[in-house]
Amino acid sequence: MMEKLKNTVRKIKLPDPALLELAQARLDNLTKPQGSLGRFEELAKQVVSITGSLSPVINKKAVLVIAGDHGVAEEGISAYPQKVTMQMVLNFLKGGAAINVLARHINAEVQVVDLGVAAEFKPNPKLLDKKVARGTNNIVNGSAMNREQAIRALEAGIEAAERMIENGYNIIATGDMGIGNTTVSSAIASVICKVKVEEVTGTGTGIDQEGFKRKIEIIKTAIQVNNPDPCNGIDVLAKVGGFEIGGIAGVVLGCAAHRIPVVIDGFISSVGALIANTIEPKSSHYVIASHSSVEKGHRVILDYLGLKPLFDFDMRLGEGTGAAIGINITEAAVKILNEMATFNSAGVSEKNE
Amino acid sequence: MMEKLKNTVRKIKLPDPALLELAQARLDNLTKPQGSLGRFEELAKQVVSITGSLSPVINKKAVLVIAGDHGVAEEGISAYPQKVTMQMVLNFLKGGAAINVLARHINAEVQVVDLGVAAEFKPNPKLLDKKVARGTNNIVNGSAMNREQAIRALEAGIEAAERMIENGYNIIATGDMGIGNTTVSSAIASVICKVKVEEVTGTGTGIDQEGFKRKIEIIKTAIQVNNPDPCNGIDVLAKVGGFEIGGIAGVVLGCAAHRIPVVIDGFISSVGALIANTIEPKSSHYVIASHSSVEKGHRVILDYLGLKPLFDFDMRLGEGTGAAIGINITEAAVKILNEMATFNSAGVSEKNE
Numbered sequence: 001m002m003e004k005l006k007n008t009v010r011k012i013k014l015p016d017p018a019l020l021e022l023a024q025a026r027l028d029n030l031t032k033p034q035g036s037l038g039r040f041e042e043l044a045k046q047v048v049s050i051t052g053s054l055s056p057v058i059n060k061k062a063v064l065v066i067a068g069d070h071g072v073a074e075e076g077i078s079a080y081p082q083k084v085t086m087q088m089v090l091n092f093l094k095g096g097a098a099i100n101v102l103a104r105h106i107n108a109e110v111q112v113v114d115l116g117v118a119a120e121f122k123p124n125p126k127l128l129d130k131k132v133a134r135g136t137n138n139i140v141n142g143s144a145m146n147r148e149q150a151i152r153a154l155e156a157g158i159e160a161a162e163r164m165i166e167n168g169y170n171i172i173a174t175g176d177m178g179i180g181n182t183t184v185s186s187a188i189a190s191v192i193c194k195v196k197v198e199e200v201t202g203t204g205t206g207i208d209q210e211g212f213k214r215k216i217e218i219i220k221t222a223i224q225v226n227n228p229d230p231c232n233g234i235d236v237l238a239k240v241g242g243f244e245i246g247g248i249a250g251v252v253l254g255c256a257a258h259r260i261p262v263v264i265d266g267f268i269s270s271v272g273a274l275i276a277n278t279i280e281p282k283s284s285h286y287v288i289a290s291h292s293s294v295e296k297g298h299r300v301i302l303d304y305l306g307l308k309p310l311f312d313f314d315m316r317l318g319e320g321t322g323a324a325i326g327i328n329i330t331e332a333a334v335k336i337l338n339e340m341a342t343f344n345s346a347g348v349s350e351k352n353e
Numbered sequence: 354m355m356e357k358l359k360n361t362v363r364k365i366k367l368p369d370p371a372l373l374e375l376a377q378a379r380l381d382n383l384t385k386p387q388g389s390l391g392r393f394e395e396l397a398k399q400v401v402s403i404t405g406s407l408s409p410v411i412n413k414k415a416v417l418v419i420a421g422d423h424g425v426a427e428e429g430i431s432a433y434p435q436k437v438t439m440q441m442v443l444n445f446l447k448g449g450a451a452i453n454v455l456a457r458h459i460n461a462e463v464q465v466v467d468l469g470v471a472a473e474f475k476p477n478p479k480l481l482d483k484k485v486a487r488g489t490n491n492i493v494n495g496s497a498m499n500r501e502q503a504i505r506a507l508e509a510g511i512e513a514a515e516r517m518i519e520n521g522y523n524i525i526a527t528g529d530m531g532i533g534n535t536t537v538s539s540a541i542a543s544v545i546c547k548v549k550v551e552e553v554t555g556t557g558t559g560i561d562q563e564g565f566k567r568k569i570e571i572i573k574t575a576i577q578v579n580n581p582d583p584c585n586g587i588d589v590l591a592k593v594g595g596f597e598i599g600g601i602a603g604v605v606l607g608c609a610a611h612r613i614p615v616v617i618d619g620f621i622s623s624v625g626a627l628i629a630n631t632i633e634p635k636s637s638h639y640v641i642a643s644h645s646s647v648e649k650g651h652r653v654i655l656d657y658l659g660l661k662p663l664f665d666f667d668m669r670l671g672e673g674t675g676a677a678i679g680i681n682i683t684e685a686a687v688k689i690l691n692e693m694a695t696f697n698s699a700g701v702s703e704k705n706e
Contacts, residue, residue: 031444032451033558038667079704087701096694098385105685205386311664314391332458341449348440351432
């Protein structure tokens with residue numbers, strides 16, 4: 001154990017900046033005023049540098065929805081009961097959840113990965129069983145998981161990503177499901193970004209004011225009890241994390257190692273990218289931030305990682321719903337680079353001197 | 354003449370607010386925390402009220418790219434020569450422009466409409482010939498067009514929209530092509546929104562600082578020379594407008610009359626919607642604002658019309674490029690409403706009491 005993680009991290013290199021100039025030259029030669037496609041042009045260049053190809057291909061798309069339960073749910077910090085994690089996994093498998101609708105819309109595969117749901121599932125080709133344990137321990141009383149489990153969660157994420165990459169998928173989005181996971185995400189964000197708990201805590205799926213105050217107290221207690229090392233991503237994950245968050249961090253590391261763009265969703269996914277960044281900062285160059293979530297901690301993390309979200313739809317659902325739209329926009333950006341006519345080929349006059 | 358316009362305007366009613374509550378009830382029953390899909394939910398409700406259907410269908414999509422030339426181009430207010438309008442129309446017909454790439458990406462038809470290009474084209478099934486004249490007059494010296502031509506431009510837009518609607522298209526995006534059209538758009542925005550020219554004028558396709566100052570002076574002169582009546586959309590269009598802008602206004606009116614959602618692009622399209630609003634304010638309820646353009650006047654117009662753009666990609670190209678993405682997002686919103694499972698059907702527990 002640990003070999004997979006070590007080898008993956010070792011493989012992560014900085015994207016190639018030399019290609020950026022060539023990509024810009026190509027974009028400037030397309031039939032449009034220079035720079036007039038704004039973020040589309042930036043995105044296209046990012047995918048060029050990630051993939052190392054001036055004509056990157058995005059045609060096989062997947063959303064990895066990673067699920068896990070949280071011991072801290074017993075503190076009543078969520079508006080929904082813990083069994084909703086399991087019920088929503090079944091909903092994903094039946095195709096009725098928001099992420100299923102949006103993945104069909106963008107023609108992407110939904111792959112559900114069980115990292116630690118507190119229930120057993122029947123075998124299902126759409127469900128990848130990578131269960132580390134049936135939920136984490138309650139972080140108010142001690143570590144969410146032990147160090148070996150944290151590493152296993154990270155490696156499970158890497159393996160899930162590699163499985164898709166081996167099957168030809170060339171862009172991967174991350175999604176999450178886990179009742180209680182905004183609570184642990186706020187704990188992680190507060191520790192790693194070194195900001196007050198209040199600055200990174202929101203109302204999750206919709207608790208009331210009293211529940212919100214309680215949530216903040218619980219996060220503070222969990223950090224105090226566990227005292228995680230902010231510079232050690234594995235330590236933070238083990239002490240105040242969650243299995244699905246470790247899985248998402250693993251997906252980010254796996255995609256970075258294989259030079260595949262990874263589109264993150266909202267708050268929980270960004271916390272996964274944050275853990276990945278703490279383990280290997282270069283991994284963040286492979287991350288595309290899709291949307292800006294209603295959860296206030298999300299913006300703090302994106303700023304910390306130097307990522308600029310593509311859009312803000314006032315969403316706070318998770319599952320990869322924002323990331324699905326992010327895939328679609330990234331695909332469009334790449335098509336612009338690959339398919340547009342040049343001034344020369346179209347016989348269009350260039351700018352006046 | 355004028356009958357078409359009058360009849361169309363008469364048909365425009367306010368969307369049905371009664372359906373909004375039913376749509377909200379349906380959205381609240383889907384397997385997600387209430388309101389957690391943010392703008393997607395707002396958009397779905399808007400389409401319900403526009404179409405009058407609780408299960409609206411969006412499956413046949415079109416982008417109407419409306420082209421026209423501008424006499425004021427001879428003042429050198431654009432970074433590109435006038436012939437680029439004609440050359441870009443040919444590029445649209447050959448499928449090499451940004452709008453072609455994005456329309457293919459979202460599986461929409463591109464229909465080019467010649468409202469007033471200063472060139473002749475060979476017949477082409479993808480080009481609808483609605484030419485009013487070969488370009489407008491230079492607005493620095495007098496009216497862009499006469500009143501009859503303004504009405505003809507509006508009716509041409511209505512006819513173009515109706516042709517698509519008769520062929521089963523159930524969402525229409527507007528796009529523009531016309532060298533010099535940010536200049537006339539700024540003039541229209543300044544007059545109707547009653548703001549200073551400086552507040553609604555940008556650098557268009559990319560003129561330098563000297564050219565920018567000149568552009569502002571020319572717009573001020575044009576408004577002074579023509580003295581358009583801000584309360585009369587036809588008068589403003591005739592005096593300081595453009596054929597493609599009249600066409601876009603007509604498309605908005607035509608879609609509103611037929612209860613079809615119309616997705617507008619950036620600055621120029623919003624000016625079309627502004628003319629439509631001045632003729633019939635109820636038309637704006639049928640408009641979905643896609644993106645927020647780099648052109649500063651765009652935000653002023655959207656605020657004036659009470660429209661909130663979906664995203665901001667720092668774009669300033671036109672052609673309907675932002676609106677194509679807007680169609681795609683609207684389609685996703687409608688699918689969420691139509692295809693997601695309910696708590697009951699999926700067996701998912703509802704919120705804790």
